[in-house]
Amino acid sequence: MLQLRDLPNKAVLDKFSGRYPEADVSAVTAFLHLLRVATDLSAALDSCLSRHGLLQGRWWVLILLMREDQSISTPSVLAEKAGVSRATMTGLIDGLERDGLIARLFDKEDRRRVSIQLTAAGQAKLDEVMPDYYTRLRLCMDSVTEAERDILNTILVKLNAGVSAFSIPNNKTTGIPAVHQAEA
Amino acid sequence: MLQLRDLPNKAVLDKFSGRYPEADVSAVTAFLHLLRVATDLSAALDSCLSRHGLLQGRWWVLILLMREDQSISTPSVLAEKAGVSRATMTGLIDGLERDGLIARLFDKEDRRRVSIQLTAAGQAKLDEVMPDYYTRLRLCMDSVTEAERDILNTILVKLNAGVSAFSIPNNKTTGIPAVHQAEA
């Protein structure tokens, strides 16, 4: 994700909105601000996890396993739930297996399948990481009131619905007939 | 950034907050929701830009140049403002130069320095991309009211201040004496 160190100030916004009348200044400001803070939060989370020898991808796999009964799942399901490709999940599992945090269990019934199970060491790692993560997150969000959290969620739902606007064909500005974009 | 496809539901949150009393459920929910939506917005922006042959890094360099008088800057300043390393900026500039969107100008005074200038083709590319971007962004944010945008910004400022909580040493949960962490 883009690391926006230098958000536009008033003068820059005026310059751009002068040249591009399509610009909605408060929308641009809020959008860039959101991306910027989310990137910083993500980096901060990484720095917290790395103290425990984890990164977001591997940490999330452990969490997904702990959510399951018996702490068991499969690579393809984990890939889907973590939002990464199966190839990437294979790599994450390789690393976690090497560290003894998860184990591969080969399926006798269907030999294409592999089950992934959290080991005792993996659970112990979570029991070390999660209290630290939760404590820091609580502190991070401390000044955001419950009312603000509710409104934030409301806004995020709206934004999530709006994401599709970025994929809708726009023949006016691209000059490409919409029919061609629809084919792509 | 983590691609959280599967946010925790009530049952999962209860399970985790039962085992880890440090968890603040509404904080966790809002935090993950924010990261999730920001990731989706970032990916959507990429898909918009890629229709014009750009990605976020290269697009942002063009914007940073257009902000400047004469549309000129230097690799090190651009790296700082874009939040990437100088090495990465060298690569971005290589690509943009190859496509003729920017030009390297060698400084006669100080031969270590290189200036980077937006070319006419680069400005033309922005004039093609920005209206499309702004139009889509306006649509994306359409249902978020001005009042909500204000509150969002307020919340983001608070979260930004809270980011440091992730880097504060926490000797209770890590078991590592704070003095050692401070040295690291």
Add this chain to the structure above:
DNA sequence: TTGACATAATTAGCTGGCTAATTATAATCG
């Protein structure tokens, strides 16, 4: 029953980020 297709996981190779090392040049101080 066997050929075509489907599915699961992995491997191979690409990309864009990073850090550390390198090259070139300038500035400073004994």
Add this chain to the structure above:
DNA sequence: CGATTATAATTAGCCAGCTAATTATGTCAA
């Protein structure tokens, strides 16, 4: 002056994602 230090950009090589291809296995219908 000339050695040391500082600065700017680049190169080299690492890592974590990705897609596409591969391997292995299972399913189904002619």
